[in-house]
Structure formats: structure tokens, C-alpha cells
Amino acid sequence: MSLPSRLLGVQVNRRRRTLWALSSAALVLSLLGIAISWLTPSIRAPLRPGLDFTGGTQIQLARSCGSGCSALTAAAVEDRLTSIPLPAEEGAAAPPNLRGAAVQLLDGGQQVVLRLPSLSAEQGQAVVEGLAPVIGPTDPAGLSVETIGPTLGSRLLRASLISLAVSFVGISAYITIRYDRLFALLALLCLGHDVLITCGVFSWLGLLGGVEVNSLFAVALLTIAGYSVNDTVVIFDRIREKRVQLTELALSEQADAAVAATLTRSLYTSFTTLLPLLALILFGGSTLFWFAVALSVGVVVGAWSSVAIAPTLLPVLARS
Amino acid sequence: MARQQGWFALILALAIAAGALLMSFPLQLGLDLRGGSQLTLQVMPAGAIKRVDQEQLEAVKEVLERRINGLGVAESTLQTVGTDQLVLQLPGEQDPSRAARVLGSTALLEFRAQRAGTEQEMQGLLQLKRQAEAVLGLARARQAALGNGETPPEVAEASFPAEQLAAALRQLGVEVPDGASEADQLELLLDTVNTRIVELYEPAAFTGKELVTAGRQQQQSGSGWEVTLSFTQTGGEQFARLTKEIAGSGRLLGIVLDGRSISEASVGPEFQAAGITGGSASITGNFSAEEARDLEVQLRGGSLPLPVRVVEVRTVGPSLGADNIRTSLVAALSGLALVAVFMVLVYRLAGVVAVVALSLYALFNLALYALIPVTLTLPGIAGFILSLGMAVDANVLIFERIKDELRSGNTLIRSIDTGFNLAFSSILDGQLTTLISCVALFALGTGFVKGFAVTLGIGVLLSLFSALTCTRTLLRLLMSYPALRQPTYFLPRVQLPAASS
Numbered sequence: 001m002s003l004p005s006r007l008l009g010v011q012v013n014r015r016r017r018t019l020w021a022l023s024s025a026a027l028v029l030s031l032l033g034i035a036i037s038w039l040t041p042s043i044r045a046p047l048r049p050g051l052d053f054t055g056g057t058q059i060q061l062a063r064s065c066g067s068g069c070s071a072l073t074a075a076a077v078e079d080r081l082t083s084i085p086l087p088a089e090e091g092a093a094a095p096p097n098l099r100g101a102a103v104q105l106l107d108g109g110q111q112v113v114l115r116l117p118s119l120s121a122e123q124g125q126a127v128v129e130g131l132a133p134v135i136g137p138t139d140p141a142g143l144s145v146e147t148i149g150p151t152l153g154s155r156l157l158r159a160s161l162i163s164l165a166v167s168f169v170g171i172s173a174y175i176t177i178r179y180d181r182l183f184a185l186l187a188l189l190c191l192g193h194d195v196l197i198t199c200g201v202f203s204w205l206g207l208l209g210g211v212e213v214n215s216l217f218a219v220a221l222l223t224i225a226g227y228s229v230n231d232t233v234v235i236f237d238r239i240r241e242k243r244v245q246l247t248e249l250a251l252s253e254q255a256d257a258a259v260a261a262t263l264t265r266s267l268y269t270s271f272t273t274l275l276p277l278l279a280l281i282l283f284g285g286s287t288l289f290w291f292a293v294a295l296s297v298g299v300v301v302g303a304w305s306s307v308a309i310a311p312t313l314l315p316v317l318a319r320s
Numbered sequence: 321m322a323r324q325q326g327w328f329a330l331i332l333a334l335a336i337a338a339g340a341l342l343m344s345f346p347l348q349l350g351l352d353l354r355g356g357s358q359l360t361l362q363v364m365p366a367g368a369i370k371r372v373d374q375e376q377l378e379a380v381k382e383v384l385e386r387r388i389n390g391l392g393v394a395e396s397t398l399q400t401v402g403t404d405q406l407v408l409q410l411p412g413e414q415d416p417s418r419a420a421r422v423l424g425s426t427a428l429l430e431f432r433a434q435r436a437g438t439e440q441e442m443q444g445l446l447q448l449k450r451q452a453e454a455v456l457g458l459a460r461a462r463q464a465a466l467g468n469g470e471t472p473p474e475v476a477e478a479s480f481p482a483e484q485l486a487a488a489l490r491q492l493g494v495e496v497p498d499g500a501s502e503a504d505q506l507e508l509l510l511d512t513v514n515t516r517i518v519e520l521y522e523p524a525a526f527t528g529k530e531l532v533t534a535g536r537q538q539q540q541s542g543s544g545w546e547v548t549l550s551f552t553q554t555g556g557e558q559f560a561r562l563t564k565e566i567a568g569s570g571r572l573l574g575i576v577l578d579g580r581s582i583s584e585a586s587v588g589p590e591f592q593a594a595g596i597t598g599g600s601a602s603i604t605g606n607f608s609a610e611e612a613r614d615l616e617v618q619l620r621g622g623s624l625p626l627p628v629r630v631v632e633v634r635t636v637g638p639s640l641g642a643d644n645i646r647t648s649l650v651a652a653l654s655g656l657a658l659v660a661v662f663m664v665l666v667y668r669l670a671g672v673v674a675v676v677a678l679s680l681y682a683l684f685n686l687a688l689y690a691l692i693p694v695t696l697t698l699p700g701i702a703g704f705i706l707s708l709g710m711a712v713d714a715n716v717l718i719f720e721r722i723k724d725e726l727r728s729g730n731t732l733i734r735s736i737d738t739g740f741n742l743a744f745s746s747i748l749d750g751q752l753t754t755l756i757s758c759v760a761l762f763a764l765g766t767g768f769v770k771g772f773a774v775t776l777g778i779g780v781l782l783s784l785f786s787a788l789t790c791t792r793t794l795l796r797l798l799m800s801y802p803a804l805r806q807p808t809y810f811l812p813r814v815q816l817p818a819a820s821s
Contacts, residue, residue: 143637171756218769275658282651
């Protein structure tokens, strides 16, 4: 036995009640976070939805005054926003109200990020120009404007859910063909476990830290789904092998033997996947930060479920 | 052994080819990395059309493409997404409002008959219009000639004296902003006149929906050009009715685009009986070739079959884009370095081989992006970095198996072979399930979700090749040197069975 297996003395089936209790606690916490988030009037969704899902305009400005910048407060920017006259959009009702816009200062006040209701390109331009007296000169090369129509957000959400469902079906079909229905069911249970806990973590992050989920989060969930099954299937492959080699043992012991044989690999590959993600978290910039965090959570939970959940549920489900 | 060398030569050749490919075909960077604007346009159902289908989407795309060419943004691309969306990318464009204006408006083309009893007013407006157009045309020709470094053509002094222009503007009730140049004033006049002319028309008889196509041809008599129109059957009938009504009356047929008159045609008395029939017509106005082409494009552009709406705008400044490239490059390199250190520490000689194979993997990956070609976006890079981590998985699976075999007392060469064979089925299963998610993401996802799915998918496929071919070939090749054939290069001595240590 190699180093990690010896340290942990793997006999997961003997300790399965402890392992299940840990997972159940995580699941209950996740569901609790999702429920609280849903009941919170300012969120009203399982996770705090970002711009991609709600629709709106996000403008990021880079101030070009360098160290000579006058001190800027978010309140001053908010104040100024409400007094900017917006050109009306052709064929639309009155221009949107900018009261209640979210203003964020980044980079020690050098970057200003505005979250606004959905604006047309002209209206966005008007906001940028209208803020000049407060913010001072900005660098046009550092400008970013994103406008997402509200219909697009719901389409995006639907597209993500559909692709998640389709990959569920595709993956379970594949496992049913390569193994059997029981293994497919187990893989999907683990997958649901991993996706739910990742969502739970982000619902708590949204509740406590205001972290929003965007379409990159949807991408992360889909990747976690793929990764989770990838991880679980390797154990399945080994269980199948042990069932042939160790015919005299009970299924739970065969599963333990398979876990013992693959534990090192599970830990090492999760770790090597975490390393580039860690690099993304540290150096990848703000756009990819939460994406990398979501993937990291998914990788850790995925490794856990493939070691602690799949091989312990297998003997129980196989008996019934 | 010969087989190993053959594979090695192949890998070497591929690596050189990949390097050369990357040198000559630079990677295509998405707008989030190079700066620019991206607009997503939603095609809206209208009138009898309740659902937008692929054919209508293509028709809209064709029309928009012609308009985009008029914008003059280099390397702009327009792609259809799903069944009812178009994505327009304008690299380097910092002001998406211009594009939105040109593309977002419906550009409604209408055919209208002049109201009875407005002849005199129309005459006055048309005279102003011709005069303004003539002077503006000359001014532009002069500017173009100067721009090309040619001598500007000799022109008779402006046939639109300043006082007269000012008077005309005043008469039309146009407020001229302070400091407006003469050309500005002329354009203002032309704009107003074209809008005023429209007021002299009856409501639209029919619209550009009935226009099938527009073309141009040289006039049979005379030297000018004419613009030809062909209509749908309904359109042809409506056109005949309209022309019959005004033929010989001196009233004009107006062609109106977005509420501005773009052409006023007269219909001769010979059409009094039945109007212009046959579903086609020509507009003769002694156009120059240039003018005829502009009109043709406008007419065709005007026949946008369905309205479009801008639903998403993303603008990224170039320095922000450069920032994104730098941070993701740092992330990719440090991720690779961390993995390399880990692999060498844990797997020793095999780890070194894995790092070489992994570097080759990264190189092949990038070369494929250039070859396919994949436009690299931020999520795409994230997919690439993630696939780096996952590509290691195959190597770990193999090396763990090799270690198992060594521990159970097998010889090194045998262990290596068995390791590869035993690991194969779990590698295949794992990679294929990830690939299934990628396919689902690609087929159903939008825009950049697709970008991520493509890079991750390519990564997964390539990692099969890199682990099973590159790692194996390199490892076997190294094993042909007896000095390297030491189990302790793979596993600490303490873990080896007593017999072989």
C-alpha cells in the first residue's frame, strides 16, 4: 500500500455511517443555504444570480489619473448616477432608473464597476460621459461594457439546464452500456451530490459574501458533472476487476479493496487538477476567480464522493 | 525497438510541425482578449411569421452583412447562433453604439405615392435636394482626391451660396448648431429635406417585404445607370396598382427608407392603363454607376425581412484584454510548473517523462487551436488550463499501475507494459464521460460556453493520445538504456519487494 492508503487505513465500508453522516450534513447545509437564499427577498433564487441571468448592464471604468487621483467614494458615484440624463431608446418606454445601481471600487479606487439596469449602447455611453466630472479622466482602453437583455439571461439558464440534463442522460447511457444500471444510478447519485454541494457552497457565499453566479458558474457545474463521473468511473473499473479477482469476498470487501487500490490515484489526480485551478485562483484575474473556486470545490467534493459514497452505497443498493 | 523509434520520429515530426504551425498561424484571440465589441442580435418574429426559422435567419444575416461592410470595421464577423440570434464581433471597435444604430433599426423600406396637390411644394424640396446633393458630392470628390494626394478636380465655385443655404435652412425651421461647417449644414439640410418629402406622400402602399431583389444595369438609351427591382407576386400586384394610380399625373413614386426619402421616381403616362406590371421595375434617374450601386445596396439592405433587436453588448478595452491574456498566461504556466514539480517528486523518472509528454500535449493543443481554428476566449483558456490538470490523470493512472506491478515483484519492463494495458480501460471510460459533457455543452450552449466546451473537448481527446502514445514511447525509449532501467527510478527502495531489492 502506498503512502495515502496506509495513512488512512482504508476500509470505507466499515466506516460508512460516518462517511454518510458527513455527506448528509453537507447536503442538508447546502439545501438550507439554497432555501434561505430562495426566501431572502433580495435574492429570490437558489443562488444569487449575476448579470448573465438577470439581464442588465455592467460598466467597468479604469481611471487614468494614476497616483494623483482624487479620493473617490461609491456613494459619490451613486449620487452622480441618478442625475445623469439618459437618452430615450427608440420605441421604448422612459429610460431606466439608475437609482439602486450597484457601485464597486476595485484596485484601490482605480477601477470603478457599475451594475445598472439594461441600457442601450447610447445610454451606456451617456453614463460613461456623465460620470466624468466625478471620476475624472478614464482610460478608454480599459473600458468594458456588458449589456445583457433579460430574455437572454433566461435563455442562457434554460440552455444550461438542458445541457446539464442531456449530459446526465448521455453519461448514464454510457455507464449502463459499459457497466450496468446500478453503476449508472450510483454515478448519477454522486454527480447530484457533487453538483448540489457546490451549489450549496455558492448559495452560502451569495448569502454571506454577496457572491453572484454567472454563466461561467453554469459552465463550472457542467464540468464538475463530467469530472465527478470521470472520478467515479475509475473506482467502478477497479471494483469490476476486484469482483473477478476476489470472488470469495463479499461485495463490500471487494469495493474496499478497489478503493484501497485506487485511493492514491484519486488523491493525486484531484490534487494535480487542483494545482492549475489554484494557479487560476491566484493569478487568473477577477473574471475567472469564482469560476476556479467553483471548480475547486467540485473537484474536492467529487474526489470525496467517488471514494466515500459510491463504493459504500454500492453494496447497500446491490442487496436491495 | 524499431517500432519505438518509429513512434518517436512521428512524435518529433508532429512537435516540429506544431511549432511551425504556431509560428505561421497565430492563435485567434477572442474579443475579451484583444479588445473590441460584441453584439448579440435577436431576430424578432413579426407579422405573419410567428417563429423565426433557419432560412429567415440566413436572410437577415445576408442583409446585415451588407450593412456591416458599410461600417468599415476590419475583420468583423457575423455568425448565426441557434435559430434566431446573430453575433457580431467588431475587433478594436470601442463604440458599439454606431454598430447598434446601423444594425438594430429595422430599416423599413416603403413604396409610397405622392399626395395629390403637393406638386409645388415637392418641386421646391426636390430642387433643394438636388442642389445640396450636387455640392456635397463635389466636396466629397475633392476631399477624396486630396486624401489620395491627387490634384482636386477643378470645380466651378459652390452653386449653393452661403446666404442662400442659410435662408433655406431657416425656411425649413432647422436650428443650426454653432460652428457647423458648410458640409455639416448641407447634410442637415439634406436630412431635413428628405424627411419633409416623406410628409408629402400618402401612407405606405407596400413595404420592402415584397421586394425580392434589387440590381443595377446600364441604361439602354443614354449613358446613365438604372436600378432594377423585382417583387414578389403580391408586391408586383401592389406595385402595378400604385403606378397605375399616379401614372401621368405628375405625382411621384417615393421610395422611403426608415422615414427618409431615398428616391423619387416619376411614372410615365404610358402606364395609365394597367400600371407597371410583371413584378419588376426600374428606377431611372440618370444615376452614375456609384449612385446606382449605393441605391441597390440600400434597397436590398432595406428589405430586412424581420426586425432585429440588440440583446447583448460586450465591449472590452484593449488594455483590459491584454491584462486578461497576461493573467491567464501566468496562470497556465504556473499551473503547468506546479504539476511538473509534483509529478517529478512523486513518480521520479516516469514523472519527468510525464512532464515532457505534458509539454508536448500543451504544444499540440495550441497547434490544434490554430489549425481548426479555435478563437481563444477567457473561458476557452480556462478550459485549456483545466484540461492540463486532467491530462495528468491518465499519467497518474498508468504510473500507479506500474508501481503496483513493481511492488508485486514484476520486472520493470513487464510492469511498464502491464501498467499501460491495465490503466487503459479506466482512462477510456473517464475521458469519454467528460467528452459526453463537452458534446452536450457544445451542442446546447451559447457563445463562450461553446468556446469552453471546444477547448476542453480537444484537451480530453489529445490527452488520450499524449498519455498512451507520447508517454509510452518516451518511457520505452528510455528503457532501452540499461543505465536507466532501475526500479528505484520509479519507486522508493523501501516499497520494493525484498527479493528484488
